[in-house]
Amino acid sequence: MIGITSYGAYIPLLRINRKTISSATGWLGSASALPGEKAIANYDEDSLTMAVAAAADCLKGIEREKVDELYFATTTSPYKERQGAGIVATALDLRSDIRAADFCNSIKAGTTALLSGFDTVKAGSAKSVIVCASDCRVGKAGSNQEQSCGDGSAAILVGEGSVIATIEGSYSVSYDFVDYWRTEADRFDRAWEDRWIRDIGYSRFIPEVISGLLKKYKLNIKDFSKVIYPSLYPREHAAIGKKLGAEPSQIQEQLFTTVGDTGTAYPLMMLVAALEEAKPGDKILVASYGNGSDALFLQVTAEIEKARDRRGVKKHLASKKDLTNYEKYATFRDILTVDIGRRGEDVGATQLSTLWRERRMVLAGCGSKCKRCGTPHYPRQVVCANPSCGAVNEMESYRFSDKKGHLFTYTGDSLAPSLSPPAIYGVVVFEGGGRYTFDLTDCDLDSLKVGMPVEMTFRRKYRDMVRGIHGYFWKATLPRA
Amino acid sequence: MADGIRDKVAIIGMGCTTFGEHFDRSAEELIVEACMEAIQDAGIDKKDIGAAWSGTCYEETSIGKSAITLSVALKLPFIGSTRVENWCATGSEALRGASYAVASGAYDICLACGVEKLKDTGYGGLPQNEVQWGTVRRLVDSNQTAPGMFAMLATRYFSRYGIAPQEGKRMLAMISAKSHRNGALNPKAHLRREVTVEQIVNAPIVAWPLGLFDCCGVSDGSAAAIVCRADMAKKFRSDPIYVKSLQIAASSGVEMLYDDDWTHVETTTYAAARAYKEAGIKNARKEISMAEVHDCFSITEAVTMEDLQFSPRGKVKEDIESGFFELKGELPVQPDGGLKSFGHPVGASGLRMVYEMYKQLQGKAGPRQIKNPKFGLTHNLGGVPSVNVASIIIVGL
Numbered sequence A: 001m002i003g004i005t006s007y008g009a010y011i012p013l014l015r016i017n018r019k020t021i022s023s024a025t026g027w028l029g030s031a032s033a034l035p036g037e038k039a040i041a042n043y044d045e046d047s048l049t050m051a052v053a054a055a056a057d058c059l060k061g062i063e064r065e066k067v068d069e070l071y072f073a074t075t076t077s078p079y080k081e082r083q084g085a086g087i088v089a090t091a092l093d094l095r096s097d098i099r100a101a102d103f104c105n106s107i108k109a110g111t112t113a114l115l116s117g118f119d120t121v122k123a124g125s126a127k128s129v130i131v132c133a134s135d136c137r138v139g140k141a142g143s144n145q146e147q148s149c150g151d152g153s154a155a156i157l158v159g160e161g162s163v164i165a166t167i168e169g170s171y172s173v174s175y176d177f178v179d180y181w182r183t184e185a186d187r188f189d190r191a192w193e194d195r196w197i198r199d200i201g202y203s204r205f206i207p208e209v210i211s212g213l214l215k216k217y218k219l220n221i222k223d224f225s226k227v228i229y230p231s232l233y234p235r236e237h238a239a240i241g242k243k244l245g246a247e248p249s250q251i252q253e254q255l256f257t258t259v260g261d262t263g264t265a266y267p268l269m270m271l272v273a274a275l276e277e278a279k280p281g282d283k284i285l286v287a288s289y290g291n292g293s294d295a296l297f298l299q300v301t302a303e304i305e306k307a308r309d310r311r312g313v314k315k316h317l318a319s320k321k322d323l324t325n326y327e328k329y330a331t332f333r334d335i336l337t338v339d340i341g342r343r344g345e346d347v348g349a350t351q352l353s354t355l356w357r358e359r360r361m362v363l364a365g366c367g368s369k370c371k372r373c374g375t376p377h378y379p380r381q382v383v384c385a386n387p388s389c390g391a392v393n394e395m396e397s398y399r400f401s402d403k404k405g406h407l408f409t410y411t412g413d414s415l416a417p418s419l420s421p422p423a424i425y426g427v428v429v430f431e432g433g434g435r436y437t438f439d440l441t442d443c444d445l446d447s448l449k450v451g452m453p454v455e456m457t458f459r460r461k462y463r464d465m466v467r468g469i470h471g472y473f474w475k476a477t478l479p480r481a
Numbered sequence B: 001m002a003d004g005i006r007d008k009v010a011i012i013g014m015g016c017t018t019f020g021e022h023f024d025r026s027a028e029e030l031i032v033e034a035c036m037e038a039i040q041d042a043g044i045d046k047k048d049i050g051a052a053w054s055g056t057c058y059e060e061t062s063i064g065k066s067a068i069t070l071s072v073a074l075k076l077p078f079i080g081s082t083r084v085e086n087w088c089a090t091g092s093e094a095l096r097g098a099s100y101a102v103a104s105g106a107y108d109i110c111l112a113c114g115v116e117k118l119k120d121t122g123y124g125g126l127p128q129n130e131v132q133w134g135t136v137r138r139l140v141d142s143n144q145t146a147p148g149m150f151a152m153l154a155t156r157y158f159s160r161y162g163i164a165p166q167e168g169k170r171m172l173a174m175i176s177a178k179s180h181r182n183g184a185l186n187p188k189a190h191l192r193r194e195v196t197v198e199q200i201v202n203a204p205i206v207a208w209p210l211g212l213f214d215c216c217g218v219s220d221g222s223a224a225a226i227v228c229r230a231d232m233a234k235k236f237r238s239d240p241i242y243v244k245s246l247q248i249a250a251s252s253g254v255e256m257l258y259d260d261d262w263t264h265v266e267t268t269t270y271a272a273a274r275a276y277k278e279a280g281i282k283n284a285r286k287e288i289s290m291a292e293v294h295d296c297f298s299i300t301e302a303v304t305m306e307d308l309q310f311s312p313r314g315k316v317k318e319d320i321e322s323g324f325f326e327l328k329g330e331l332p333v334q335p336d337g338g339l340k341s342f343g344h345p346v347g348a349s350g351l352r353m354v355y356e357m358y359k360q361l362q363g364k365a366g367p368r369q370i371k372n373p374k375f376g377l378t379h380n381l382g383g384v385p386s387v388n389v390a391s392i393i394i395v396g397l
Helices: A018-028 A048-060 A086-093 A109-122 A146-149 A194-216 A236-246 A264-276 A303-306 A314-317 A324-330 A341-345 A350-357 B027-040 B068-074 B091-101 B146-160 B165-184 B197-201 B230-235 B254-259 B264-277 B298-307 B316-322 B336-341 B345-360
Strands: A002-010 A014-017 A037-040 A069-074 A099-104 A127-134 A152-158 A165-172 A224-228 A283-287 A292-300 A364-369 A395-399 A405-413 A423-430 A436-439 A454-466 A469-479 B009-016 B053-054 B080-084 B107-117 B203-206 B221-228 B241-250 B291-292 B374-386 B387-396
Touching: A002 A048, A002 A109, A002 A264, A002 B107, A014 A018, A018 A146, A018 A324, A037 A099, A048 A069, A048 A086, A048 A127, A048 A469, A069 A086, A069 A109, A069 A264, A069 B221, A086 A099, A099 A109, A099 A395, A109 A152, A109 A165, A109 A264, A109 A292, A146 B374, A152 A264, A165 A194, A194 A236, A194 A283, A194 B053, A224 A264, A224 B053, A264 A283, A264 A314, A264 B165, A314 B387, A395 B165, A395 B203, A405 A454, A423 B146, A436 A454, A436 A469, A436 B254, A454 B197, A469 B107, A469 B291, B009 B027, B009 B230, B009 B345, B027 B068, B027 B107, B027 B221, B053 B068, B053 B091, B053 B345, B068 B080, B068 B107, B080 B091, B080 B221, B091 B107, B091 B221, B091 B298, B091 B345, B091 B374, B091 B387, B107 B203, B146 B165, B146 B203, B146 B298, B165 B197, B165 B298, B165 B316, B165 B336, B221 B230, B241 B264, B264 B298, B264 B387, B291 B345, B298 B374, B345 B374
Parallel strands: A069 A099, A069 A127, A224 A283, B053 B080, B053 B107, B291 B374
Antiparallel strands: A002 A152, A002 A165, A014 A037, A127 A152, A165 A292, A283 A292, A364 A395, A405 A423, A423 A436, A454 A469, B009 B221, B009 B241, B107 B221, B241 B387, B374 B387
């Protein structure tokens, strides 16, 4: 049996009400007012960090050594040349003898990556493939996309054995339909007329792919307990369902007014939300949008009950903080250039040879554990710090990034340059041993107390725009659920 | 069997510039002023100096590597000159190097100089040197500054001893108010203004819970000392000051990696115990007459009082409130204003502290004069509370 063996998702803590955006840029009159709020990456998040978060959620309780391939789908990889999947795989501390691939340049790439993972396992090339889809698309100030695009990610593990949903079939259509485009030199998407995208693209391709799949497998839309497709236009989203003959209860909640259009991640996040509620025997149909569409047909098994402890979409949705300040949002997305002071301009060079040598320590958050006395250390050490041990060269790698800990002491630093001052950091003491000073993120200084439980989250630590470097590391944060 | 440095070395001359924002003075000018004051105070000639030690921490700001800046500034006649650096203990290291050179019998007279030009960075606080802990640590360390790292000492101290934040801030404010009072009496100090506890408590926060007045001045300045073998000291002056102890303790990594409580500093604790043994001091609280300690932040001074055994653990608040460390108290601390008020040009600070002890022991401290001092202690702490180097110097009659 081949199919989905686990799932996970990530939605950033921050949300911005679309009214906050329209009250800041609505005077331009260039975008139509959209309802609800959208999820937004914090200043230290991007599509890579969110992919790691969703993957960590997906791999909860699963041996990471057993993952054979990692696919990363996005249209917002921080690098044009430097594989995103490689960074995600390193951050997850996966084996090095894996195949890693990026699926890019179309917002349907999430479902394409999922289908590729399925085909790979089916072909026997791998036993376990993790597919991460993540996007953090930035609309030009005042544009439709500024209001519609949200940030988020999903991760789906495809494998054999304890499958929670089998992948029964698929159907795809591909068109060079130029609705949105971005060249190598473009910072923001360009778009053709909105009505044309809506009526000739969005409202046609999704019905076409779903009808094609139904016909191919001789199914009826009523056979599905949930039908999933992204919402680029809330009203047309409902109209598509009606056109296909689906009852409103069959249509998966579109996440548009809570998260927004998360690009490659969008259909997969909706799939995760559907799996969270699914019952054994349920049939699910999921379709994407973007230069055509992919449709997949899944059937939920009894194993679904064993995969209920994910944060997924539901718990991440419930845990949120409203960002009421548009200027802060624009700053986080680098739309507004702010003065962070002379001190903030003194960015040191990144020695990539150092990063390579210490990749497990930096990107995977691994320290070392003394084989003689069991003391864990971060950063990795050669000589054991336990005064009654002191063993030399008897260390093994030890992963801290998936360990819980508590906040031993902390501060909020207004001198340290930060896009979200004060810079909060503290000493984290890990369960099982080990301690270090880490930045804290997604929290307010006033809410912190000595002794609070914390966990680790993969974040962008710095950006060196002069040298084109995005530096990543782990920060501490308060558990979301 | 080694028997330490006690009474083997004498300080026969010292010099110190004013500390402050010397936007109009170069490192060279500061070095020359401090060293010429020391040379003239010792009554020697430049050519009498056998070897020189130069202390600078942030060489990237205006000064440059090596001791060449010192030797060229003074036009020293091709003698052995060495630069030392050990974070905020840099100035003390310069004195340590010069003292050991004299004690070994290799030289009769040596020069120790410390200098720092911090005000050429273009911003407040210490230089934002991202690789100051090395290129690896830069990739994993938090977005930290000195006030933030020491603020975490306060967070933990307050939590451990059940002190409410506002109560704790008040305790710390009394430390800074005292240092400002002393510094206001000192013509060479950087920040010569008295401030009230209310002003301190209500000042803008730099790194919670530390506010502006919990942080020391960041300054330019230089200080210097001339040392010689103890047996020849009286040839130069009737009131030489003798080195009783020179101690350094560097972190072992245990604090950061294994089990530091962040309410005290382990290195200071070790260095103090060794220094008292070396100097023959049994009861520091009673026998030490005065101290200049590393009050980079008010909380640092608070925990240092406990690490130096001046106050019992967790009890420094009582001594602060009773005025024990005031200029007229039983154990005056920071009689010259401390880093808080005198300022902190890192490489010069250790020697600046000894300068005050030297003047006090000679009875030349003017309105700040402490009555009949016998032993003066100086203390530096460089780095962050869990990884650092601490120095202790004890000088006496």
